[in-house]
Amino acid sequence: MFLTGSQIYLRPLAIADADDFYQWGNDREVIQYSLSSFAIPKSLAHYQQWLSASNSGKSTIELGICCKETNKLIGYAGIAGISQLNRSGEYFILIGNKQYWGLGIASEVTRIVTQYGFETIGLHRIELTAFVENQAAVKAYTNAGYHHEGVKRQSGFRHGQFLDKVMMAVIAPQWLATNKSVL
Numbered sequence: 001m002f003l004t005g006s007q008i009y010l011r012p013l014a015i016a017d018a019d020d021f022y023q024w025g026n027d028r029e030v031i032q033y034s035l036s037s038f039a040i041p042k043s044l045a046h047y048q049q050w051l052s053a054s055n056s057g058k059s060t061i062e063l064g065i066c067c068k069e070t071n072k073l074i075g076y077a078g079i080a081g082i083s084q085l086n087r088s089g090e091y092f093i094l095i096g097n098k099q100y101w102g103l104g105i106a107s108e109v110t111r112i113v114t115q116y117g118f119e120t121i122g123l124h125r126i127e128l129t130a131f132v133e134n135q136a137a138v139k140a141y142t143n144a145g146y147h148h149e150g151v152k153r154q155s156g157f158r159h160g161q162f163l164d165k166v167m168m169a170v171i172a173p174q175w176l177a178t179n180k181s182v183l
Helices: 015-025 044-052 105-121 135-143 172-178
Strands: 008-012 061-067 073-083 088-095 125-131 147-158 161-171
Touching (some): 008 105, 061 105, 088 105, 105 135, 125 135, 125 147, 161 172
Parallel strands (some): 088 125
Antiparallel strands (some): 008 061, 061 073, 125 161
16 A cells, blocks of 8 residues: 555556556546547557556656455556656546446545645646546546636547546645645
8 A cells, every 4th residue: 555545545556457457448438538548449468568667757656546445446546747847747537447436536536646746746736637528527626626727628539529628726835724634
């Protein structure tokens, strides 16, 4: 276990996680609003190769989300594009196991990873984008303390059309003043 919450714990990803990623990557409902890298189906070998290089760079932190009760990998989250100069990064999350949707896990993971970004990595700003249509994600980010900053018009192509994305962010002074440490 790397970081823990009430329902989940976060740990480094492993090559053994490839089967789960392969399953999630082939479920259109799971990846419909996910990163563009999931838009094209990938082989099991691709996920194994990707996971072997996971967390090898200094600009991205990728963590597996595991259910405390079952120890089962249910998704992954992290911070990408970490800039040491600007002390900023971009948050991401994918709950791949649909049995765990709607349980508040995304908000919990978002709070834990955000706290880690501020307290441990020393970031000043963490931002994200989400498709406007993905109301569950927008709600989870809002519940976790992120603030709306604007809309990127027609910035993603899904379901045969260009869709808007909401831009959200939080900065360390605001976050740390209103959130007690969860780490």
